Amino acid sequence: MGERYLVTGANGCIGAWVVKLLRQEGAEVVAFDLREDDHRHRLINGGSMPEVEWVYGDLTVPDDVVRASEGATRIIHLAALQVPFCRANPIQGAAVNVTGTVNVFEAARQHGVVQISQASSIAVFGTTADYSERILPADAQRLPATLYGVYKVATEDLAKVYWNENKIRSVGLRPHTVFGPGRDQGMTSLPSVGIDKAVRREKFHIQYGGTLDFQYAPDVAAAFIHAARFEVDGAPTYNLAGHSVSVQHFVDATTAATGFDGITCGTDLLPVVEGADAGPWHRDARGPGPTPLAEAIAETASIFAAAI
Numbered sequence: 001m002g003e004r005y006l007v008t009g010a011n012g013c014i015g016a017w018v019v020k021l022l023r024q025e026g027a028e029v030v031a032f033d034l035r036e037d038d039h040r041h042r043l044i045n046g047g048s049m050p051e052v053e054w055v056y057g058d059l060t061v062p063d064d065v066v067r068a069s070e071g072a073t074r075i076i077h078l079a080a081l082q083v084p085f086c087r088a089n090p091i092q093g094a095a096v097n098v099t100g101t102v103n104v105f106e107a108a109r110q111h112g113v114v115q116i117s118q119a120s121s122i123a124v125f126g127t128t129a130d131y132s133e134r135i136l137p138a139d140a141q142r143l144p145a146t147l148y149g150v151y152k153v154a155t156e157d158l159a160k161v162y163w164n165e166n167k168i169r170s171v172g173l174r175p176h177t178v179f180g181p182g183r184d185q186g187m188t189s190l191p192s193v194g195i196d197k198a199v200r201r202e203k204f205h206i207q208y209g210g211t212l213d214f215q216y217a218p219d220v221a222a223a224f225i226h227a228a229r230f231e232v233d234g235a236p237t238y239n240l241a242g243h244s245v246s247v248q249h250f251v252d253a254t255t256a257a258t259g260f261d262g263i264t265c266g267t268d269l270l271p272v273v274e275g276a277d278a279g280p281w282h283r284d285a286r287g288p289g290p291t292p293l294a295e296a297i298a299e300t301a302s303i304f305a306a307a308i
């Protein structure tokens with residue numbers, strides 16, 4: 001039997017890249033999201049839409065998730081509300097991020113899905129002030145500083161219970177600051193918006209500074225696909241690593257790639273750590289490494305330029 005991938009949150013930034021990469025290999029894909037929203041797919045596919053089966057539904061409604069999962073062999077579960085949306089509406093945040101994830105695992109149980117990869121986040125850790133290390137060791141204590149982080153801790157732990165009680169295989173990944181075409185919402189999306197503004201020759205200020213671990217959206221998408229495939233006996237969660245550099249360094253690289261120097265950044269720190277050790281991910285999964293930063297920013301700028 002061939003593989004069939006269900007991608008939840010398929011219209012989001014990482015979801016759109018996952019769909020694109022899966023279709024490039026000719027895989028069968030079911031794209032699940034709340035409603036039609038083609039803007040990220042069109043941006044990263046030169047104006048056209050990928051050929052996949054679209055299922056619109058609500059992750060918080062168990063029947064919608066069961067319907068979407070029918071025939072799926074693997075699920076890449078990305079749908080969630082990000083930090084500002086959870087802060088604005090904690091009840092909906094818990095419903096989507098926690099109950100929605102329970103719905104995914106229940107649907108996987110019902111349909112005998114082989115493996116799930118799911119999005120956790122660096123937000124399961126606290127802020128730099130909570131730790132003595134700049135880059136956290138892989139086994140650092142989780143000390144979430146936001147409700148979003150608390151919800152992600154719950155998804156990591158419920159995956160372990162589904163393994164212990166139902167033998168459902170899953171892999172959780174914790175991205176940090178995803179950037180690239182399609183990253184247009186959420187707390188850490190401003191550096192990507194800055195590349196778009198630079199291409200348009202419009203001044204733009206990123207309100208924060210500090211060091212973040214910048215991870216290119218296609219690299220992160222490839223990691224989620226790999227996490228749905230590599231054989232695990234359990235429900236491990238791994239940190240991901242890209243380029244741990246200052247926001248100012250990212251701005252300078254944007255200036256170098258676009259020739260526009262009107263992008264600036266502040267000095268305030270975001271409530272996240274600078275990065276976390278991804279050694280176990282590379283050791284266990286032998287996942288692909290990151291695209292060089294300058295190359296990723298140049299590629300992003302050229303996709304934004306082509307879309308104007």
Ligand SMILES: NC(=O)c1ccc[n+]([C@@H]2O[C@H](COP(=O)([O-])OP(=O)(O)OC[C@H]3O[C@@H](n4cnc5c(N)ncnc54)[C@H](O)[C@@H]3O)[C@@H](O)[C@H]2O)c1
Pocket residue numbers: 008009010011012013014015032033034035057058059060077078079080081082096100119120121122174175176177178179185186188
């Ligand atoms: N982008 C980052 O920097 C980052 C960092 C760490 C973790 N993550 C996690 O990775 C995943 C994907 O991130 P992203 O940047 O692609 O997010 P995104 O906000 O771009 O996309 C999320 C998608 O989920 C969908 N969604 C929301 N509620 C839904 C519901 N009730 N039913 C069905 N679909 C629903 C949205 O419509 C959207 O298309 C998320 O779980 C996020 O928490 C992202």
